[in-house]
Structures are given as structure tokens and as C-alpha cells.
Amino acid sequence: MEEFRKEVLVSSEEIEKKVKELGEEITKDYQGKELMLVGILKGAAIFMADLARNIKIPVTMDFMAVSSYGNSTKSSGVVRIIKDLDSNVEGKHILIVEDIIDTGLTLGYLTDNLKKRGASSVRICTLLDKPERRKVNVPVDYRGFVIPDEFVVGYGIDYAEKYRNLPDIFSIEESCD
Ligand SMILES: O=P(O)(O)OC[C@H]1O[C@H](OP(=O)(O)OP(=O)(O)O)[C@H](O)[C@@H]1O
Ligand SMILES: Nc1nc2[nH]cnc2c(=O)[nH]1
Numbered sequence: 001m002e003e004f005r006k007e008v009l010v011s012s013e014e015i016e017k018k019v020k021e022l023g024e025e026i027t028k029d030y031q032g033k034e035l036m037l038v039g040i041l042k043g044a045a046i047f048m049a050d051l052a053r054n055i056k057i058p059v060t061m062d063f064m065a066v067s068s069y070g071n072s073t074k075s076s077g078v079v080r081i082i083k084d085l086d087s088n089v090e091g092k093h094i095l096i097v098e099d100i101i102d103t104g105l106t107l108g109y110l111t112d113n114l115k116k117r118g119a120s121s122v123r124i125c126t127l128l129d130k131p132e133r134r135k136v137n138v139p140v141d142y143r144g145f146v147i148p149d150e151f152v153v154g155y156g157i158d159y160a161e162k163y164r165n166l167p168d169i170f171s172i173e174e175s176c177d
Contacts (some may be wrong), residue, residue, distance in 0.1 A: 004159075004172040009152055010145055012167040015127070018144045019047070022125065023054025025097065025142060030057055036092045040110070041065040041083065042164065043099035046156035047127045051097060062087050066106060079109045090118035095142075099156050100128040104136035109137060128152065128169070147171075 002172035026035075035055075041047035041063050052061060065083035094114050101107055107124055114122045132149040149174075153159045154166035162168075 004174060006153075006170040006172045008168045009147060009150070009171045010128075010155075010169040012155075015155060015167075015169065016050075017145075018127075019050045020054050022142050022144060023051055023056070026051075026087045026125070027054075027056045029091060030055075030095075033057075033093045034060075034091075036060045036062060036087070036089065037097050038089075038092050038094055038110075038114070039063045039087065039097045040099075040106070043156045043158070044097050044127075044145070046164070047099050048097045051125070060087065060092075064110070066110065068105065079106055081113075088117075089114055091120050094119045096122065098123050098124065098126040100130065101126045101138065101140060102130045102133045104134050104138045107138045108136035127155070127159075 007031040012141045023077050032089040035057065037048060037052060037059050039045060039061065042065070048061070052059060062085045063083065064081065064085055066079045067082050068079050096107065096110055096114070098107060111122050111124065124138060126140055127144040129140060129143050129146050130149055131146060152169050152171050153163040157169065158164045159172065
């Protein structure tokens with residue numbers, strides 16, 4: 001990461017503590033319900049793995065991958081499904097697990113899409129929330145950390161596909177020197 005000025009925004013210890021708290025809250029809220037966790041690849045993969053192990057009721061897990069159409073159409077909220085769910089969501093309680101919510105376009109689309117498929121409920125759990133950049137107002141049911149409008153990497157989140165394996169979350173800035 002030499003080309004960047006970087007600083008730890010959220011440490012692995014803070015993440016671990018928060019993920020445990022989120023898991024406890026989710027465990028309490030979904031007692032007696034059939035819960036399906038839907039992780040959004042690739043950024044949420046590491047958060048999903050840790051969160052799932054902190055939920056103490058039986059859950060099923062599935063994944064989707066989406067991509068936005070590009071800047072000119074992104075403002076329309078149109079996203080393309082690259083990998084769809086393997087399972088049927090009809091009658092299931094869905095918890096979408098995301099690494100970060102920024103404009104809200106991805107989650108706005110996914111929430112509508114899963115509701116239309118007949119899910120009993122669709123809620124959102126995001127580790128990071130950048131509210132300053134929101135374009136679409138999506139209800140966030142479980143939120144790890146509110147962060148400023150800075151570019152972040154680590155704990156699943158990439159820059160050009162790199163740095164997903166860093167245990168802490170860093171904010172990065174191109175170095176001038
Ligand atoms: O709120 P939004 O403005 O829609 O942005 C949030 C989305 O962007 C990131 O994914 P990205 O497209 O970088 O893919 P990745 O998870 O595979 O890295 C992140 O994981 C969210 O899915
Ligand atoms: N890698 C990365 N992707 C994002 N998508 C929206 N915000 C961010 C961010 O800070 N970092």
C-alpha cells in the first residue's frame with residue numbers, strides 16, 4: 001500500500017466487538033423465525049462469515065453478486081445481477097448483509113427485487129454506512145459504523161480488487177510525495 005497514505009479507521013478489535021453485538025441483536029430479533037442471510041459479493045464475504053458465526057439461531061446462507069451499469073445510468077439505480085441466489089426466498093425472512101452502503105442504489109434495488117420474489121421480510125445489515133453520499137433512502141436495520149465520506153479498504157473491501165484481506169479497515173488517500 002506504499003502508493004497511499006493510509007490510516008486505520010476501524011480496527012480489527014473494534015470490528016470484532018461490533019460484529020458480536022450485531023449478532024446478538026439479530027439472534028434476539030429473529031427467534032423462532034426462518035432466517036436467510038444474503039451476502040453481497042465480494043465485499044461482504046468476510047463480514048458475512050464473521051457475522052454468521054455470531055448468530056446463535058439456525059440460519060441459511062446464500063450470496064448474490066451485482067454490478068452497476070456505469071456512471072451515466074447508475075443514478076437510475078439500475079444494477080445487473082451477476083450471480084443470483086441458488087435458493088427460493090418465498091416466505092423467508094431475508095437479511096441482506098453488506099459491507100458498505102454509500103449512495104444506497106445497490107441496496108435500494110436489491111431490497112425491491114427480493115420483496116418482489118415473495119420474501120416475508122427483507123432487512124438490511126451493513127457494517128459501514130456513509131450517509132453523506134446517500135441518493136436513495138433505504139432503511140438500515142442493523143448498522144456497524146457510520147463513517148465519513150472517505151475511501152476505505154480492508155475487511156473485505158477492495159481497491160482495484162486488492163486489500164480485501166486486511167484485518168482492519170483503512171481510509172486511503174493518494175500520496176502526494
Ligand atoms: O450504496 P452504493 O453506492 O450502491 O455502493 C455500495 C456497493 O458498492 C460496493 O460494491 P462494489 O461494486 O465495489 O463491489 P464489490 O463488493 O465486489 O467490491 C459495496 O460492496 C456495495 O455493494
Ligand atoms: N472500496 C470501496 N468501495 C466503495 N463503495 C462505496 N464506498 C466505497 C469505499 O469507500 N471503498
